[in-house]
Amino acid sequence: MPRLAVVTSGGDAPGMNAALRAVVRSAAARDWEVFGVRHGYTGLIGGDLQPLGIRDVGGIIEQGGTILGSTRCERLKSGEGLEGALSTLRTRDIAALIVIGGNGSQTGAWELAQRGAPIVGIASTIDNDLYGTDISIGATTAIDVALQAINQLRVTAAAMTRAFLVEVMGRHCGYLALMAGIAGGAEAIVIPEAELDPEALAHELRAGYLRGKSHAIAVIAEGARYPAEALLGYFHEHRERLGFDVRATRLGHVQRGGAPGVFDRMLGTRLAVAAVEAVMERRFGVLVGVRLGEPAVTPLAEVAGKTRPADARLLQLARVMAM
Ligand code: F6P
Numbered sequence: 001m002p003r004l005a006v007v008t009s010g011g012d013a014p015g016m017n018a019a020l021r022a023v024v025r026s027a028a029a030r031d032w033e034v035f036g037v038r039h040g041y042t043g044l045i046g047g048d049l050q051p052l053g054i055r056d057v058g059g060i061i062e063q064g065g066t067i068l069g070s071t072r073c074e075r076l077k078s079g080e081g082l083e084g085a086l087s088t089l090r091t092r093d094i095a096a097l098i099v100i101g102g103n104g105s106q107t108g109a110w111e112l113a114q115r116g117a118p119i120v121g122i123a124s125t126i127d128n129d130l131y132g133t134d135i136s137i138g139a140t141t142a143i144d145v146a147l148q149a150i151n152q153l154r155v156t157a158a159a160m161t162r163a164f165l166v167e168v169m170g171r172h173c174g175y176l177a178l179m180a181g182i183a184g185g186a187e188a189i190v191i192p193e194a195e196l197d198p199e200a201l202a203h204e205l206r207a208g209y210l211r212g213k214s215h216a217i218a219v220i221a222e223g224a225r226y227p228a229e230a231l232l233g234y235f236h237e238h239r240e241r242l243g244f245d246v247r248a249t250r251l252g253h254v255q256r257g258g259a260p261g262v263f264d265r266m267l268g269t270r271l272a273v274a275a276v277e278a279v280m281e282r283r284f285g286v287l288v289g290v291r292l293g294e295p296a297v298t299p300l301a302e303v304a305g306k307t308r309p310a311d312a313r314l315l316q317l318a319r320v321m322a323m
Contacts, residue, residue: 013138133289
């Protein structure tokens with residue numbers, strides 16, 4: 001039986017387990033033997049592989065995280081690390097490797113592919129900043145987690161007539177902040193793709209109060225020039241002049257640990273099946289993502305080292321909706 005290995009790498013994302021399950025079962029249906037690589041690329045370098053049968057992936061579609069474990073592996077950036085990973089693939093007679101992960105992981109995948117490894121990537125990161133896909137596994141669940149927090153913060157913001165800064169993840173990309181801000185009805189959104197300085201943000205929040213609102217919520221992307229902590233300091237310093245009281249909440253890793261919603265379960269499943277199909281067709285060195293609702297492949301050469309920014313034009317929509 002030909003052997004397929006699958007690894008989850010980088011930041012875990014809700015829906016990774018759904019993808020793992022689908023890789024194992026669709027490969028098994030084609031009579032391939034599947035091995036799971038434990039702890040990301042670190043396990044690949046160290047040869048930490050475990051057989052994954054169809055029963056081993058039962059009951060995981062509803063779980064966040066990844067049953068294989070994951071790491072951010074600095075060693076893969078070195079010649080020694082790459083050689084170790086290639087050696088594992090050779091000695092364990094692995095005919096194809098599927099890499100479920102985001103930017104750093106797919107850049108690593110491209111490094112391995114350039115050295116002859118038969119690799120197919122699957123787009124998975126809550127940041128949704130991967131080039132080559134409209135949406136990546138985990139992003140919508142992470143937005144839902146942020147929305148739940150925003151809903152609750154609005155309750156206390158309204159009760160206390162306070163402003164709240166809610167910082168969401170996303171690394172250098174404002175996608176999560178933009179979506180959570182629009183869907184959460186925020187009064188202001190700050191993203192790296194369209195920076196707002198503290199004074200301009202204060203102006204937007206105050207304008208909401210002047211229009212009769214009892215609360216003000218600003219969603220701030222962690223990658224913005226002024227993250228929540230910096231803004232909070234500024235607002236406290238100018239409290240008297242600005243005329244409103246402010247608190248800040250940094251959601252952080254809470255956003256990564258949600259149980260995958262229906263969209264991420266379906267996305268993980270569909271992308272994994274498409275990735276196994278790519279393996280069967282020997283289409284290696286590609287990332288499987290989504291374009292216009294359908295699975296689509298993009299050469300890893302085009303994906304590696306790039307990021308996709310959020311669509312800042314949506315900020316205009318956000319402003320009108322915050323009226
Ligand atoms: O890439 C996913 C992500 O959660 C980013 O949004 C965040 O900046 C980063 O990972 C945090 O990384 P770590 O879990 O290594 O602290």
